[in-house]
Amino acid sequence: xxxxxxxxxDAQGQTVQGAVEATTPADLRKVLYNKGLTLVSSxxxxxxxxxxxxxxxxxxxxxxxxxFAVILNAGLTIVxxxxxxxxxxxxxxxxxxxxxxxxxxxxxKAFSDTLSEHKDVFPEFFxxxxxxxxxxxxxxTILNRVAEYYEREDKMIKKVKGAMTYPVIVIVVAIAAIAxxxxxxxxxxxxxxxxxxxxxxxxxxxxMAVSDFMGKNFIWLIIIIGxxxxxxxxxxxxxxxxxxxxxxxxxxxxxxxxxMKLITSKFARSMSILLxxxxxxxxxxxxxxxxxxxKIAEExxxxxxxxxxxxxxxxxxxxxxxxxxxxxxxxxxxxxxxxELDDMLGRTAVFFDEEVEAAVGTLTTMIEPILIVFLGGAxxxxxxxxxxxxxxxxxxxx
Numbered sequence: 001x002x003x004x005x006x007x008x009x010d011a012q013g014q015t016v017q018g019a020v021e022a023t024t025p026a027d028l029r030k031v032l033y034n035k036g037l038t039l040v041s042s043x044x045x046x047x048x049x050x051x052x053x054x055x056x057x058x059x060x061x062x063x064x065x066x067x068f069a070v071i072l073n074a075g076l077t078i079v080x081x082x083x084x085x086x087x088x089x090x091x092x093x094x095x096x097x098x099x100x101x102x103x104x105x106x107x108x109k110a111f112s113d114t115l116s117e118h119k120d121v122f123p124e125f126f127x128x129x130x131x132x133x134x135x136x137x138x139x140x141t142i143l144n145r146v147a148e149y150y151e152r153e154d155k156m157i158k159k160v161k162g163a164m165t166y167p168v169i170v171i172v173v174a175i176a177a178i179a180x181x182x183x184x185x186x187x188x189x190x191x192x193x194x195x196x197x198x199x200x201x202x203x204x205x206x207x208m209a210v211s212d213f214m215g216k217n218f219i220w221l222i223i224i225i226g227x228x229x230x231x232x233x234x235x236x237x238x239x240x241x242x243x244x245x246x247x248x249x250x251x252x253x254x255x256x257x258x259x260m261k262l263i264t265s266k267f268a269r270s271m272s273i274l275l276x277x278x279x280x281x282x283x284x285x286x287x288x289x290x291x292x293x294x295k296i297a298e299e300x301x302x303x304x305x306x307x308x309x310x311x312x313x314x315x316x317x318x319x320x321x322x323x324x325x326x327x328x329x330x331x332x333x334x335x336x337x338x339x340e341l342d343d344m345l346g347r348t349a350v351f352f353d354e355e356v357e358a359a360v361g362t363l364t365t366m367i368e369p370i371l372i373v374f375l376g377g378a379x380x381x382x383x384x385x386x387x388x389x390x391x392x393x394x395x396x397x398x
Contacts, residue, residue, distance in 0.1 A: 005017075005018075005019045005042065006018060006019070006020065006028065006032065006039060006040075006041065006042040007039075007040045007041045007042070008032050008037040008038055008039050008040055009037065009038045009040060010036060010037055011036055015040075016037055018099065019096050019100055020100060028042055056091060056094050056097075056121060057091065058150060058153065058154045058157070059154060060089065060090070060091040060094055061094070061150060062147050062151050062154060063089075064085060064089060064094060065143045065144070065147035065150065066143075066144070067085060068082075068085055068143055069139075069140045069141075069143035069144045069147065070140075071084055071085070072139055072140040073140040078105065078111050078139070079102070079105045079106065082098055082101055082102045082105060083102055085098055086098040086099050086102055097118055100118070101114050101115065101118070110134065111134060111139075112127055112131035112134055115127045115130060124287060124290050124291075125270065125274075125287060125290075125291055126146055128274075128279070128283075128287050129142050129145070129146050129273070129274075129277060130142065130143075132277045132278060133277075136277075136278060142277060145276070145277065146273075149269060149270070149273050152269060152349075152353065153266075156262065156265070156353065156356055159356070159357060159360055160258070160262070160356075160360055163360040163361070163363065163364045166364070167364070167367045167368070167371060170371055170375075174371075174374075174375045174378075178378055178379075178382070179214070179218075181382055182207075182210065182211045182214050182215075182382075183211065183214050183215050183218055186207065186208065186211040186382070186385075186386070187211060187212070187215060189386050189389075190208050190211065190212070193389050193393075196393055199389075199392065200389050201385075201389065203381065203384055204385040204388055204389050206385075207381065207382060207385035208385070242295055243295045243296070246294045246295040246296050246297075247295075247296055249294065250294065250296055250297075254362070254363045255363065257359050257362070257363075258356065258360060258363055259294065260325065261352050261355045261356045262356055263292070263293075263294055264324055264325055264328050264348075264352045265349055265352035265353050265355070265356055266291065266292075266293070267288065267291075267292075267328075268328060268331075268345045268346070268349035269345075269346070269353075270287075270288055270291050271284060271288060271342075271345050272342050272343075272345035272346040272348075272349055273342075273346075274287060274288070275341055275342035275345070276342040276343075276346070281308060281314060281341075282309055285305040285308050286305065288301065288305075289302055289305055297323065300321050300323045301321070301323075303317075303321070304318060304321050305317075307320070313336055314332055314336060314341070315329065315332045315333035315336050318332050319333075327348070327351070328348055328352075331344045331345070331347070331348045332344065332345070
């Protein structure tokens with residue numbers, strides 16, 4: 001949703017400036033009217049703000065939580081704290097939102113209610129945790145817990161991305177190198193072999209035919225491949241495509257193991273912090289259903305949530321889900337029996353964080369030999385296609 005910077009007049013005729021999200025200029029006028037403001041002028045801010053989509057960096061969000069907790073612990077009010085954070089945050093995107101939050105706080109709105117108006121920036125999990133902090137009077141403690149939670153999330157994301165970066169770079173460089181050989185280098189040998197009247201083996205004819213086709217249609221090939229990739233990206237953003245993509249991630253060997261450990265780790269950590277903060281288990285399950293980033297897992301989890309709401313506890317519905325690893329099911333059962341469910345889930349999260357690191361290493365180890373075989377095979381075919389006619393020409397000369 002676009003963000004508009006505006007200048008408006010309030011009921012007393014005072015000039016008010018700020019920024020607000022609206023779908024269209026007409027919608028902006030309506031939003032301001034509901035706030036008792038008359039629009040004078042506006043300009044769309046091209047910055048798109050959304051933590052969920054990554055346009056507000058997770059790192060900036062964690063820093064905000066940590067610093068805001070320190071400010072509140074020092075005895076400053078929420079309004080004063082937000083004002084300070086607005087001034088010192090280095091994220092331009094977060095600065096705009098904090099400015100809007102500050103304006104709403106000055107009007108007497110509760111902090112959590114103000115944040116809930118910016119759900120495209122502040123996740124539901126974060127808003128609920130802030131609401132708990134307001135009620136219990138321990139907002140600084142809650143903010144530190146949330147910061148720790150998102151720090152772990154950031155760490156996991158970076159580890160997975162870091163592990164995948166190397167294979168992706170190798171694949172891109174290899175494809176570029178092979179394309180260069182096929183389009184630029186091989187045609188030179190083709191001309192040489194024709195001039196020499198050499199008899200070409202089948203493998204050479206096949207490779208030369210592919211090289212000739214790529215040379216004549218290179219631009220079209222790039223357009224077609226780009227279109228196919230773009231089409232997949234657009235499709236996987238649809239509801240049906242997202243469901244199928246999530247299904248694939250849970251069924252491809254190697255990736256399935258990593259996905260299951262990531263989902264389990266996130267569930268255990270999130271539930272632990274929710275329960276530790278005093279949120280009832282039924283409400284915690286409701287919040288959790290919005291945190292499951294896999295459609296298949298979310299579908300199963302909603303059924304589990306319904307059973308918990310019927311008063312069946314957590315261990316039995318989790319077991320009936322037939323989704324999570326047995327270790328998690330066992331730890332939930334032990335936690336319920338001992339009255340230390342939040343602690344048991346926290347320990348489980350730590351265990352599966354380590355398992356994620358191991359799974360990432362295993363996946364990287366699996367990918368490397370596949371890449372070596374693929375690249376080695378492609379280069380070997382090209383080398384053979386060139387060398388065989390040359391050997392034949394040398395034998396003829398002798």
